[in-house]
Amino acid sequence: MSQDTTTGTVAPETITERVRDRYARAALSVRAGGDGACCSADCCSADRADDPVTSNLYDAAQAEGLPEEAVLASLGCGNPTAMIDLREGQVVLDLGSGGGIDVLLSARRVGPTGFVYGVDMTDEMLALALDNKARAGVANVAFLKGRIEEIPLPANSVDVVISNCVINLAADKGLVLREAYRVLRPGGRFAVSDVVADGPIPAGLRSNMEAWVGCLAGALDIDTYKALLVEAGFADVSVEITRRYTVAEAGLDTSTLLADWWDGDGKLASAFVRATKPLPASTAAMTTDTREVSVSKANTGGGRRRGSENVYGTGPRP
DSSP states (O other): OOOOOTTTSOOOOHHHHHHHHHHHHHHHHHHHTTTTSSSSSSSSSSSOOOOOTTTTOHHHHHHTSSSSHHTTTOOOSOGGGSSSSTTOOOOOEEEEEETTHHHHHHHHHTTTEEEEEEEEHHHHHHHHHHHHHHTTTTEEEEEOOOTTTSSSSSSTOEEEOOOOOOOOGSSHHHHHHHHHHHHEEEEEEEEEEEEEEOOOOOOOHOOOOOHHHHTTTEEEHHHHHHHHHHHHTTTTEEEEEEEETTTTTTTTTGGOOOOGGGGTTTTTTEEEEEEEEOHHHHHHHHHHHHHHHHHHHHHHTOOOOOOOOOSSSSSSOO
């Protein structure tokens, strides 16, 4: 069984509290008129226009109509909503939803018959997200307090799980992935942006708390990420690197790191991680048989060929 060894000697509760504190300060900064900036040495830094991790993730068309505070509180390393096909009527879950930008963008895509949940553990971020929901005037959104290691939703209740630079912050990533699998309906999709390690990261960097809350030290190496997804039950697993950057470019003060930190330099990257919760074997076989019959009828003129339709999110809301 694959092991998440990213925590090293750092206690999981220490990581959780430091992450909570950092994101609380980011939310308060945005509400006070500042900028949230996450993946840097100072979470509340004033300018991240040239930050190779967080800059230029959302184009003008996406940002149009969103509350400014939602855009400023975007603390991600990617744009998961731009890299997955969301359909009307689907139910979407955003893990570590922060100020709510990806929730609001998803709500547009799934329409009034769909629904989007955001889960976050930080009271200050939840308050900011609720403000942004009110400013945006959306009704098909709910923000829930909880940890992504224990998602406050029932099993088989969502069609798509997204996340943006959050899973790397969790102390037990395997548990997060198993929880994502639990809440997804069969056939549901896992589509997240995250920081990954494209090679070994030295212990000196893994144990640095600034690197942890700055989205770097907790990055899983790509093979381990894939293995943990498969062990959780997922299929069709893929990891696509979207940006690469050095430790210094990501905003860390390298003078505070242990001497071996440079062995991991250049191995950190933003990536888009995809996977699917398989359909039950009986359902998959039935789907295949139905398609074969339809094709046979179409080829022999014995029936009208008709494309299958997938209807998502039509059941009762959890």
